[in-house]
Amino acid sequence: MWGVSFSIEPGRAAYVPFGHDYLGAPAQLSEQLVLGKLKPILEDAHCKKVGQNLKYDAHVLRNHGIELRGITFDTMLESYVLNSIGRHDMDSLAETHLQHKTIRFEDIAGKGARQLTFNQIELEKAAPYAAEDADITLRLHQLLWSKLQRESDLVKVFAEIELPLLSVLGRVEHTGALVNARALAKQSDELARQILELQNSAFALAGHEFNLSSPKQLAHILFTEQGIPVGKKTATGVPSTAEEVLQELAHDYELPKVLLEYRGLAKLKSTYTDKLPQMINSSTGRVHTSYHQAVAATGRLSSADPNLQNIPIRTEEGRRIRQAFVAPEGYRIVAADYSQIELRIMAHLSGDEGLLYAFSNNLDVHKATAAEVFGVPLDEVSSDQRRSAKAINFGLIYGMSAFGLARQLRIGRSEAQKYIDLYFERYPGVRRYMDNTRKLAAEQGYVSTLGGRRLYLPEINDRNPMRRQAAERTAINAPMQGTAADIIKKAMISVDQWLQSGGCDAKMIMQVHDELVFEVKTESVEQFRAHIIQLMSSAMSLSVPPLVEVGVGANWDEAH
């Protein structure tokens, strides 16, 4: 931190520098003095604060021994709640809402390798830049808040979900996750050996060396040198070497088989086993992700640097990476996830009797769907029928087309259409809900979640059928994905409240869309389990209560 800027009145702002140390920098107040004077104000919950992305400011202040309190408004979140589509950074907001082009950081610091850090920037340049941030933020707040206040649903989303969540996420990020770097390093070594072997086999099969990671070189070898017929093409019209294509070719050729294995292992190594250890913070010994609260249009969070929401799970080798997410001595990893949350939401939103029946009687929902669609008794559903029903259920959540289902199940389009028709015959409430949703979306120009969150669909009445249909699929998907996001966010807030009040020796360490991960004192695990199930399943009341499944283990893999 090199200084602090403030504004208490639109059009006026101040910058208090304390760390600029370029050659010839003027004398400044000391950091100790400035932060010492500010600390009581920043920590006073009655002194209300407005900021842009205050989760970040709170982190910086926390690292300087100040606990920011009185967080009342955040312009980034106000903008996100008003319209979740698009960017919510200050520069974009100033441009759209105030018709004001802000001073860009590049303009005062330069760019590239020679870019200056803020302490190296002359006060004559630094002060207007920093003060502008404060002024713009206050002005944006006044504008965005007055817009927000016209929509009581959105005020609720802001005040009851996004604003309290900001501080919860700050604590989760600050806690971080403990990662066993030694275990990952060992996996990297083993992967390196296997990758080298696969590379040599690939060279032998190709008859020469090449870069296995280059889709371009690979496509040349497969489709030109070896004359293999081209399957799918990419968006730009070049022959695709995507997994799906290689999978198909692997029936008849050896090289694609080797490449698939190479791709799988290379991904694990470069993205996870090599990278995660480098991301461990040397002072905490943990990885600290950033949860982005204003990125996903549906209301979900996203995770970055590192992304902890895409740690492998689907393959055995992948799961070894989860084993490196461990509990500290005396603690256990507890993972609590919502079971079939989006389908349960669909049952609630549609009010479909058959679907509600399946959930309230705790049936295997995919099996129940199969029994209905294929007209067989529950206990005679084959594994193949269940697999098809599962694809149908996912398809429904995604705003399915016969084309998409056919491709997923590798069946003909008319057969896929038959399945869809049968489904809607058996679950007429779902069809009614889908039709209503499309209609409502077309009338209003947006769809809503149970929590009151909105997703605008500017292309819902587009004359281009492709665009319009894409918007219709979003209209179907967003209320379910977004309601699931509302539910887990509310759960996080109440769980955090319980933990903050000293409820249990436990810390929340991750959120993965329908799952919360904790580290819990070993002796407290059973008490914790009961509480977490109660808090998560009552986060929002549905006609089929959310079912929460809890796992416990020494690491994240074991906790599943």
Added chain:
DNA sequence: CATGTCACG
């Protein structure tokens, strides 16, 4: 910086 690919829910 665009592209292709692939990890997750």
Added chain:
DNA sequence: ACGTACGTGACATGA
């Protein structure tokens, strides 16, 4: 004839 399942982030390549 075309091209579509929804939502993300990160990596390597190559211009």
